[in-house]
Amino acid sequence: MKALHRRTLLALALQAAALLALAAGLAGLSWLDPRSQPTLLVLLDRSLSMPRQPVDQAVQGLAQAVQQAGGRLQTLDFAGRVAPAVPPADGSAPDLAQEATHLQAALEAALALHARQPLAGLVLVSDAHATAGDSEAGLRAARSAGLAVGWIPIGRPPPRQRIVGLLAPQHARSGQPVRVTAQVDGARDRPLRVRATARALDGRSQAAQAEVDAQGRAELRFDALAPGAWVVEAALVDGQDATPLHTLADAAVLDVQAAAPLLYVQGGPAALADSLVRGGWALQRVPAARLDGQADALAGVRAVVLDDVAATDAGPRLWAALDIAVRQHGLGLLVLGGDRSFARGGYRGSELETLLPVLAEPAAMDQPLSLVFAVDKSGSMGQGSGGVDRFAMAQRAVQDTARGLGERDALGLVLFDAAPRVLLPLGPAAAGQAALQRDWQASPRGGTQLAPGLQAALAELAKAPASRRMLVLVTDGFVDDAPLAELRARLQQDRIETIVLAVGPDADVAALQRLVGDGGGQVLRVNEAAELPRVMRSGFERRRARVQQGAITVQQRQDLPFAPGRFADWPPVAAYAVTRAKPQATVAVQTESAEPLIAWHRAGLGRVAVVTSGLGPWAPQWLGWRHWPPLAGGLAEWVASAGQGGTALTVTDNADALQIDAEGPPGDAPLLRVDSPGAPDRPVDTDLLVPGRWRARVPAAGPGLYTLRLTTAQGTQRHLHLRRPSDEAQTFGIHPALAAWRAAGWVVDANPATLLRAPAPTADTPPPDRSLLLLSLLLFLAGVGVDRSGGAAALWTRLSGRWRRWRPGLNGRSA
Structure with a gap:
């Protein structure tokens, strides 16, 4: 009876343990199932720009850190393509297209794995130099999925000396020299030389070379290139033995156009x-x-x-x-x-x-000016050639010129024929400007007596303080018996600058020139009275201008x-x-x-x-x-190169397309046609961003020369764009975009402990732990067996007895 009781209790205990193991597995608790461990996926960039040994060392370090944090590490290789989940059946290495880098494809593959089995985190080991896809779109998708992306930046160090770029004019003129600047980076421990070759599409070529200066620049010159597109490549060589150090193929394109005057x-x-x-x-x-x-x-x-x-x-x-x-x-x-x-x-x-x-x-404000106009209103000023009223033109000229005076200046007006009349005594310019706009209450008549008119004007200027003084004289007559020497001496003594406007063909220019002398005055000839306002104002401003x-x-x-944008050591100007x-x-x-x-x-x-x-x-x-x-040459070239269409074009190389931005006068959308490598001339739609700005996207047909023709109401202009091949062998260091991605929060530090502590970013129930389910099954079966066999001891007794009976028979048959 006691044996039965013990057997029942043991069976119940085993079945209870089985239920506990089952409940723990269904509740998400883990024991021995590797799926229950937090998984960190590492995307390994295996493109040609990535150094193999540092990448492998980074993976080893991650593996140790993940193991210490109690997680599991999974790796996935990629380059231009992502390694398949199942290796090739023949055991060959998968073709990753190592000449390219497709970060977006790698991130999408990681998200696909994450959808099947939630990941605790993701780490990218790359230099961030993507040559295909939209990397930012991939990072945004990872963030939307709640998947933390860490980054270990590893890049190949650049060579000791290399050409980092060519600075070439967008347009050049046929028959003119074309200057191209090569920028060299690296050590300056030996003489360096840049050799460049410009090649036309028809096979013609021209070579140029130059020494690299202390600033790392080599100024190359191509002479008299024919019209057309010329692609330039450059090579950096040792300046002593011509050993090749670095080559930059398809570095720039020159659009040489026929010379226009x-x-x-x-x-x-x-x-x-x-x-x-x-x-x-x-x-x-x-x-x-x-x-x-x-x-x-x-x-x-x-x-x-x-x-x-x-x-x-x-x-x-x-x-x-x-x-x-x-x-x-x-x-x-x-x-x-x-x-x-x-x-x-x-x-x-x-x-x-x-x-x-x-x-x-405007006029120099450090020295106020006292200005008096002396205007001839004799009868001959009434009508000139072509029926133009000279006096009316003189009145308009005085009004226009007076507007150029400042608030610290003074203004006066004297009219004269046979006798002078002070129409506006010398006073503040602001009040005088308003008074000049009113009717002068004067009409042309009588003869011309220059001396009294000048003396009245000089008397007004004598009231001015010891500042700059100026007299503007307008006359069309003869200087009869005026005491020119005496008047000139008075002008010089009082340091009065004089501008004389000699109106019409009858003005005595020679006498007026003797009046002003060779010092502080000038005589301006006004053949047509209609020109008087413009000539007076120009002469006044020229006299008062600051130089x-x-x-x-x-x-x-x-x-x-x-x-090249900047010049060093600008000489002074005089x-x-x-x-x-x-x-x-x-x-x-x-x-x-x-x-x-x-x-x-x-x-x-x-x-x-x-x-x-x-x-x-x-x-x-x-x-x-x-x-x-x-x-x-640069000044002339720049002003002459606005383009016949008058629209500013900007072409940006994206990984899988060209982005073309056009900016010009608002109006109808421009017509864009693109001739690309492998694709003939074809129209491309433009999208309006804001009035006057359009954008177009051209799927990239590969590296090579793209010819864009943009037609607007102002005309058609051509733009050449050289899309360089995505040469991973020319990629060095870490792409600057990585810093921007960190700032945007799309990328975090690649700390396995932090990433593995992150909660599983999914709302689905985690899969049951298979080890606990198996344990539950074994315990249940053991309980059933104990309950039906009468206990483990009885079961052992029966099994051992049967074995003793079978063993002699087995031994006899074997003998």
Whole structure:
């Protein structure tokens, strides 16, 4: 009875233990099942840019750390492709396409594994240099799945010396030298030389070479390339024995276009024009005096250079035509300073100034001005040639010129015929400007007596304090018996600057010149009365304009918009016109007082640049400077290269496509056609982002030359883009995108202990532990066996007895 009781208790205990093991397994508790251990998946980049030994060492370190943390490590190799889950049946190594890196595909494979069996974490061992796919999309998907991504950055160290890039102009002109800058990085322990070759599509080639300077730059020059696309490759060699050190294939593309003339208007020596001609540029050189007849010629040139040209050198028709050509047709404009430009050239408030990136600085505020106008109102001023009222024009000229005075200036007006009349006594300019706008209560009549009128004006100026004094005289008559020597002496004694406007063909210019003498005055001839307001204002502003002189230090503030961008050791300039940059302008070169020397902006479709010191007498040391050729040619090339369509194009190489961004005047969507390697010329749709900005995506057909043609209402422009092969052998270091991914929170530190502690990122019930289920089954069966066999002891007794009976028989048969 006791044996039965013991047998029952043992069976019940075994079955109870079986139930406990089953409950523990179903509840998610783990024992010996490896699936219940937290799993860390490691994606190993096996592309050619990854050094094998450091990657293997990183895996070993991870394995030890995961084991210590009580987890399980699983690895997955990838490159351009991801290793298959099942190895090839023939035992061969899988083809990972090691010449590429596809991070997105690796992350998607990890997410597929995570969907089947939740992972505790993920670690990527890579240099982050993806050549295919969208890596950021893969990282965002991992984050959405709740899967933490750690990263171990391993990259191949760069060679001791290498070419990191070529800086080449986007466009070049046929017949002109093309300068390309190679940037070399690495040790400078020996002489280095860069050898480059430019190859045209028809097989023609041209070689160039240059020494690498102390800044790691080699300035290469290709002479007179024919029109077409030229692909440039470069090699770095030892400067002594020509040992190859590094090669950069398909490094840049040059779009060489047929030469188009520049309209060069010169008001002075024109050193830039001489330099451009030597460089192969086609110029139409025109003296400033003939500028007015060039309005119709603007359609046949790519850019206009105004070298020390005054606004008075042309009339309204020319300036209106120039404005339309620049803003609507993309004509380039380069304006150079000098004695006849900017404020001295009457730019302030002119139509020309509206195109420029700078404003002619107003009058110097450190010295107030006392200004008296003396206007002839004799009968001959009533009517001039063409029926124009000279006196009315003089009145308008005085009003316009007076607007240029400041609040600290003083203003007066004297009218004279046979006798003088002080219409406006010398007083504050603000009150005088308002009074001049009212009716002058005067009409032309009588003869001309110059001396009394000048004496009245001088009497008004005598009231002025010891500051700058100026007299503006307007007359169309003869200087009869006026005591010129006495008047000139009075002007000089009182230090009065004089501007005389001689109106019409009958004005006695020679006598007026004797009046002002050779010192502080000038005589301006006004042939047509309608020109009087413009000539007076220009002459006044030119007289009062600020021009800084001396040995003026030059500072480069920003990169220039052409290669190489920056120059070292700028020589000083001798003078420059003081201007003020407009808000939208870019000032690249300036003085120590932060006043512009070289500035530019875009006016409509056209590029406009100014050099306030000019490129001649005011900057003599620049002409002999070693950087003079790229500076002179770069300025001309930049303003002339706005593109016939007038739309700015930017092409970005993405891993699987080209991204094309176009920016231009709002309107209809541009028409884009792309000719790519292996795919003929075809249209590509553009998407409107905001008014005036479009974007297109072109699936990449592989490395090579892409030709883009963009058509807008302003015309068609061509853009060449060279897509370099994804050469893993040229990839070094860690891609900068990894830092941005860390900042965005898509990547964390690859700490196995931290990643394994992360909760399983899934809401599904974890799989039962197979070891506990097996234990539960064994205990249950053991309990059943105990219950039915009468106990383990009885079961053992019966089994051993039967064995003793069978053994003799077995032995006899075997004998």
